[in-house]
Amino acid sequence: MTPVQFAEDLARELGGVLGNIRLQAPSGKESGINIFTFGLPVEKTQEDRGKKFPYALITLEEGGVQGADDPQKVKANILIGVYDNGMENQGKAWVLNIINDISERFLKNPVLEPCYYADDEITWVMDREEEYPYHYGAVGMVFNIPAVRREDEYA
Numbered sequence: 001m002t003p004v005q006f007a008e009d010l011a012r013e014l015g016g017v018l019g020n021i022r023l024q025a026p027s028g029k030e031s032g033i034n035i036f037t038f039g040l041p042v043e044k045t046q047e048d049r050g051k052k053f054p055y056a057l058i059t060l061e062e063g064g065v066q067g068a069d070d071p072q073k074v075k076a077n078i079l080i081g082v083y084d085n086g087m088e089n090q091g092k093a094w095v096l097n098i099i100n101d102i103s104e105r106f107l108k109n110p111v112l113e114p115c116y117y118a119d120d121e122i123t124w125v126m127d128r129e130e131e132y133p134y135h136y137g138a139v140g141m142v143f144n145i146p147a148v149r150r151e152d153e154y155a
Contacts, residue, residue, distance in 0.1 A: 003074055006145045007037045007058050009113050010076065014056055017105045023094060026050030026083050026133075033098070053083040053134070056098065061140075071144035073119075078102060082135045091135030092126060099124045099139045106141060116145050 018033045025031040027050055034055040043049045056078050063074035080098050084091030103122045110118040119142040127136035 003060050003063060003072075003145065006074060006116060006143065007060055007076075009116065010058055010143075011035045011037050013105075013112055014058070014078070014102065017101055018056060018098060021054075021098065021101075023054045023082060024084060024086075025053055026085075050083070053081055054094075055081045056102075057081070065147045068150060070147065072147040074143050074145055075140065076143055077138050077140045079138045080136065083133055084135060085133035089132060091133065092137070095126065095135050095137035099137055102139050112143070116143050118143050 014033075014035050018035075021033055022030045023033070031054060034052055036052070036055055036057045038059065040052055040055070040057055041048065043052075057080075059077045059079060061075040061077055063072055065072045080095050082091045082094045082098070084094060103124070106112075106118040106122065107120075110120070112118065121142065123140045125138050125140075
């Protein structure tokens with residue numbers, strides 16, 4: 001399995017975990033959470049910016065293999081962006097709810113697909129800047145994915 005395949009499988013899983021959440025988009029319409037891998041779509045117009053919200057963006061920060069029999073450890077961050085222009089300014093609460101849903105999923109069952117599993121540590125952070133009506137946060141996890149093994153020519 002490659003890190004790219006892992007990111008695609010994680011995106012599919014997040015689509016199921018977050019599939020029931022409906023939030024306001026900048027257009028004023030309700031929208032499900034858009035799941036992106038590796039980068040957000042390029043914005044050519046102000047309207048393009050609004051089309052991506054709300055979103056969860058999967059980025060793979062680093063990875064590696066320690067020993068010949070160890071799995072590859074991959075640090076995955078899920079960046080969350082929510083639009084909320086309500087006067088109550090509750091966008092950060094929505095971000096925290098999304099972080100909680102993701103964390104709860106992997107704390108209850110760390111297995112993703114038949115070949116990946118998450119370590120026990122989950123970290124999260126909220127954006128400290130006030131960017132009303134846009135609100136951001138992130139959740140970080142380390143996943144174990146299969147690593148390529150040395151071939152034995154005599155086996």
